[in-house]
Amino acid sequence: MKKVLNITNGNSAVKIMRQADIPGTFLSWDDVLHDGPVPAGLLLEELSKVRAQFIVECGWGDIQNISNSFNERDSKLKSCNENEKIILWYEHDLYDQLQIIQILDWFCHHPVDNDVELSIICTDNYLGRLSPDELLGLFKYEEPVTEKHLSLASRSWEAFRAPSPKPLSDLLESDTSALPFLKGAITRLLEEYPSTFNGLSRTAQQALSIIGNGEKRPLRVFGESQELEESTFLGDSSFWLILNSFLKSNPPLITLPAGIELTLPASPDQDLTITTVGQEVLAGKKRWLDIVKPDKWIGGVHLTTANTWYWDSVSSSIKRNY
Numbered sequence: 350m351k352k353v354l355n356i357t358n359g360n361s362a363v364k365i366m367r368q369a370d371i372p373g374t375f376l377s378w379d380d381v382l383h384d385g386p387v388p389a390g391l392l393l394e395e396l397s398k399v400r401a402q403f404i405v406e407c408g409w410g411d412i413q414n415i416s417n418s419f420n421e422r423d424s425k426l427k428s429c430n431e432n433e434k435i436i437l438w439y440e441h442d443l444y445d446q447l448q449i450i451q452i453l454d455w456f457c458h459h460p461v462d463n464d465v466e467l468s469i470i471c472t473d474n475y476l477g478r479l480s481p482d483e484l485l486g487l488f489k490y491e492e493p494v495t496e497k498h499l500s501l502a503s504r505s506w507e508a509f510r511a512p513s514p515k516p517l518s519d520l521l522e523s524d525t526s527a528l529p530f531l532k533g534a535i536t537r538l539l540e541e542y543p544s545t546f547n548g549l550s551r552t553a554q555q556a557l558s559i560i561g562n563g564e565k566r567p568l569r570v571f572g573e574s575q576e577l578e579e580s581t582f583l584g585d586s587s588f589w590l591i592l593n594s595f596l597k598s599n600p601p602l603i604t605l606p607a608g609i610e611l612t613l614p615a616s617p618d619q620d621l622t623i624t625t626v627g628q629e630v631l632a633g634k635k636r637w638l639d640i641v642k643p644d645k646w647i648g649g650v651h652l653t654t655a656n657t658w659y660w661d662s663v664s665s666s667i668k669r670n671y
Contacts, residue, residue, distance in 0.1 A: 354429055357438040358445050361477030369481035376425050382447035383538060384587050386646035389510040393423050393455060409586055434466040441473040442582035446534035453502030467494040497527040510649035514658050518667045539667055541647060542660040547630050548637035553591050560603055561631050565620040589613050598641050602627035
């Protein structure tokens with residue numbers, strides 16, 4: 350039997366793969382690349398340190414465990430030529446597509462040995478929701494990774510890490526058919542830039558609208574927001590960052606009952622209520638970035654007061670300092 354390395358998006362997929370008796374070992378990539386800094390000019394190990402620090406600052410783990418996880422992940426990738434075959438198992442959503450271009454870019458610069466097969470399985474199925482039999486059925490979509498895959502991924506990864514969103518926006522005008530779900534993922538990422546209407550990202554707009562319509566329970570707000578997505582990609586931890594930004598702004602866009610804090614998982618007493626200012630932002634009468642100074646990373650772009658980019662949903666285009 351061939352020695353196989355299966356690379357995939359997270360532990361949920363790995364769990365189903367093991368239940369399906371997929372042969373080989375497993376590498377779970379585990380990084381929310383759509384959140385936080387992914388600056389250009391860093392090697393894999395250097396970037397992993399940046400990513401680990403961001404994850405720790407979000408309160409999603411301690412530095413030792415997170416750093417160890419990245420180190421083990423990167424070491425396993427670098428020793429991939431110990432295998433006879435490497436299979437990338439992925440989905441169509443933004444979370445997965447960013448992981449794909451990072452990994453394929455790495456293979457573009459670190460080609461596998463001639464006797465090692467490199468292939469990809471990428472469909473519009475959410476791997477962690479499949480039964481073991483359904484997962485086994487995805488083998489029919491397996492295809493060899495070609496120079497077209499590697500070249501497109503490398504260009505996309507470079508564009509994603511650029512200090513301006515223009516290269517990524519320009520990529521939408523090029524041929525991305527080698528990675529058929531990439532164009533939709535890029536568009537969804539660009540929608541996370543502040544809108545020209547009120548300065549909210551698409552996810553933030555969805556969250557505030559749902560609360561404004563009367564839904565008070567945080568998990569329900571998250572669930573309803575997920576239902577508005579063409580391809581769900583966001584985890585609840587990332588969503589909670591948005592809710593907390595609304596709660597902690599001055600003035601706040603939403604409130605909780607006195608003495609109650611937002612936690613994950615949420616407790617029954619965490620009732621969210623939109624404020625008058627929140628309603629004004631929703632209506633476009635106030636701008637979110639007049640309330641909070643931008644300080645956010647999207648890939649290689651650091652959004653600040655001096656470097657603010659906006660997404661115009663009417664023209665589907667990115668604009669500078671609107």
